[in-house]
Amino acid sequence: AQSVTQLGSHVSVSEGALVLLRCNYSSSVPPYLFWYVQYPNQGLQLLLKYTSAATLVKGINGFEAEFKKSETSFHLTKPSAHMSDAAEYFCAVSLHNTDKLIFGTGTRLQVFP
């Protein structure tokens, strides 16, 4: 069964510092991969997705993620954190033969001034 692991339930960075949120998946077949963000009292919003095209995917708000098949990873990065990036981030996968999303447990990002 496929699964998603997000290392670190909480990540804290200073404003202007690099953001790195980790995501590893387990699947024998490269899946589709997604990063969603959830702000307090709001719904999930797609940041970016990988669907077998370019391995480096650029998303909204300056975020990007790189699909590395050899490492079964899809880590999310942003060069310079803003206070407004503070939120919960979820990595998710879906296989090509199903449309349901399997989510990780999430990483809460805190940004300090």
Next chain:
Amino acid sequence: DTGVSQDPRHKITKRGQNVTFRCDPISEHNRLYWYRQTLGQGPEFLTYFQNEAQLEKSRLLSDRFSAERPKGSFSTLEIQRTEQGDSAMYLCASSLDSRGDTQYFGPGTRLTVL
């Protein structure tokens, strides 16, 4: 594009009561999904529809849960004889037809079972 809407946003009920939630997807989206999210966890898949056909149900979904999408537009999720363990955020999402299409999520319905 008004986005995915869900009603109600909050529901408080007593154990043993039945509750029903509604989801209105983005108008041209044929696929509609229900997920459940508990505190500190990521959303868990419950079920999904392609138009009015329910194509997959999670084994997590007990017989007390039923979902419908009668005309391929809005959907309802009913929970019968609610239990305290049903307390969660219930999320609805919709997407177009193709594999890998983005799922757009609604704001969710927060259920509290007393």
